[in-house]
Amino acid sequence: MTIRKLVTIAVLGMLVAGCGGARDISGAKAKKAELPTIGELAGPLANVQAKKLFGTKSSGTRQTPAAFGSYAKGCLAGGQQLAESGPTWQAMRLSRGRNWGHPELIDMVTKLSQFAAQQPGWNGLYIGDMSQPRGGPMLTGHRSHQMGLDADIWMLPPTSLSLTRKQRENISSISMRRAKGAYVNDSWTRSHHNIIKAAAKDPRVARIFVFPGAKVQMCDDERGDRSYLRKIRPWYGHHYHFHVRLACPKGERGCRDQNPPPAGDGCDDARQWQANILNPPKAKPTPKKPTTPRKPRRELVLADLPAQCKAVLDAN
Numbered sequence: 602m603t604i605r606k607l608v609t610i611a612v613l614g615m616l617v618a619g620c621g622g623a624r625d626i627s628g629a630k631a632k633k634a635e636l637p638t639i640g641e642l643a644g645p646l647a648n649v650q651a652k653k654l655f656g657t658k659s660s661g662t663r664q665t666p667a668a669f670g671s672y673a674k675g676c677l678a679g680g681q682q683l684a685e686s687g688p689t690w691q692a693m694r695l696s697r698g699r700n701w702g703h704p705e706l707i708d709m710v711t712k713l714s715q716f717a718a719q720q721p722g723w724n725g726l727y728i729g730d731m732s733q734p735r736g737g738p739m740l741t742g743h744r745s746h747q748m749g750l751d752a753d754i755w756m757l758p759p760t761s762l763s764l765t766r767k768q769r770e771n772i773s774s775i776s777m778r779r780a781k782g783a784y785v786n787d788s789w790t791r792s793h794h795n796i797i798k799a800a801a802k803d804p805r806v807a808r809i810f811v812f813p814g815a816k817v818q819m820c821d822d823e824r825g826d827r828s829y830l831r832k833i834r835p836w837y838g839h840h841y842h843f844h845v846r847l848a849c850p851k852g853e854r855g856c857r858d859q860n861p862p863p864a865g866d867g868c869d870d871a872r873q874w875q876a877n878i879l880n881p882p883k884a885k886p887t888p889k890k891p892t893t894p895r896k897p898r899r900e901l902v903l904a905d906l907p908a909q910c911k912a913v914l915d916a917n
Contacts, residue, residue: 636670636855636907643911647904654903654914655737659698662735662916666704668748668849668856669736669909674901675856676910677736677749681707689725690714691762693755693769699730699739703749705850706731709805710752713845716799720792722758727774729753729842735913738901748856750847754800756793756840778840782812783878794819800845801829807848808862810836813874815843820868830866835874855909 641647646654655676666679683700685692690711692700702710714726732749733739745751755774764772777793779786797819801809813835820830836844849856863870903914 636857636909638904639906639908639911640904642908643903648902650738651901651903651906652738652740655733655735656740658733658735658737658914660734661701662913664913664916667853667909668703668750669913670748670855670907671857672745672748672751672846672859674905675736675748675907676913677701677703677732677734677747678909678913678916679704680732680734680736680749682734683707683710683728683731685766686762687711687714687725689718689762690728691725691759691764691769692728693772694729695766695769697730699733699746700728701734701736701749702731702752703847703850705805706750706752706847709800709803709845709847710754713754713796713800713803717792717796720758720795722760722790723792723796724759724762726796727755727757727759729755729774737906737910737914745846750849750856752845753842754796754845755842756788758790758792774841776840778812778814780814781878782814782840783817783875784814785818789815789818791822794822797833797843798823798829800843801832805847805850806832806845807858808846809833810839810844810846812836812838812840813871813878815840816867816871817875820866820871827866830868831862831864834862834867835871855907 661680661682662678664678666681669676669678680701681704683692683702685695685700710726710728717723718725729752730743730746731752732746736747736749738747756777757774775788777785777789797809797811800806809832811833816833816835819833823830849858
């Protein structure tokens with residue numbers, strides 16, 4: 602065995618042993634370094650698409666709960682399953698097996714559903730995709746949602762919390778957008794505003810993605826504390842649901858946050874998105890060059906994922 606391989610295995614061992622996310626002795630968070638990847642330790646599975654490995658796992662692990670990696674390249678140890686139905690929520694599209702998350706996400710979603718149930722016309726929340734049992738890349742759809750810290754929450758106000766599995770496969774959410782997302786439509790209510798606001802004010806939440814028209818409407822309607830608006834980020838799509846993203850839980854050193862949103866409430870930026878939808882800027886002419894087909898984005902393979910994800914994949 603080469604010295605390089607011995608060192609790599611030793612590093613992996615320390616990382617797996619530190620799943621709990623230790624702090625240094627002063628109590629301050631240790632400086633985050635780049636996470637080693639699985640690399641050659643994946644053995645014959647190194648170049649297998651990670652989604653084909655994580656996407657077929659039907660159960661979580663009995664490890665200490667921990668998010669590893671980043672939102673679009675990571676995995677989840679000790680994930681918890683959101684109950685299919687609760688007093689104020691239902692998990693949708695159960696056939697996908699994506700009603701799993703970090704315990705902090707489960708807690709956040711269920712508490713938000715309790716708040717939603719207090720809004721006029723809402724009995725709680727319909728919860729869309731969260732993560733797979735062990736996180737990781739998904740067989741279809743999302744590039745993110747890999748660490749158990751993301752959740753899609755439907756814009757459709759639940760009138761029934763006793764839907765059958767079949768009904769949850771066939772029912773659809775409703776769109777809130779008008780004019781290609783520049784504005785909200787007549788389905789948007791103050792309750793939507795209040796629920797998204799409540800999510801943003803949860804200190805665990807790092808970002809909420811929603812279509813530009815909704816952000817602009819919330820900016821226009823808010824008359825109180827505006828600080829929470831910073832977390833609400835305009836993004837493509839996100840008019841059938843809003844996407845809640847938690848920050849890395851405290852002490853979990855194997856988890857990588859995004860950079861914080863820019864300072865301020867972000868309303869001017871959202872209005873610029875709106876203006877660009879209504880009046881798309883003219884593309885600047887560019888010299889003609891021979892066109893070459895754009896290479897598709899390479900699929901993540903097992904070797905690409907953080908080193909801790911090998912133990913997550915292999916756990917019973």
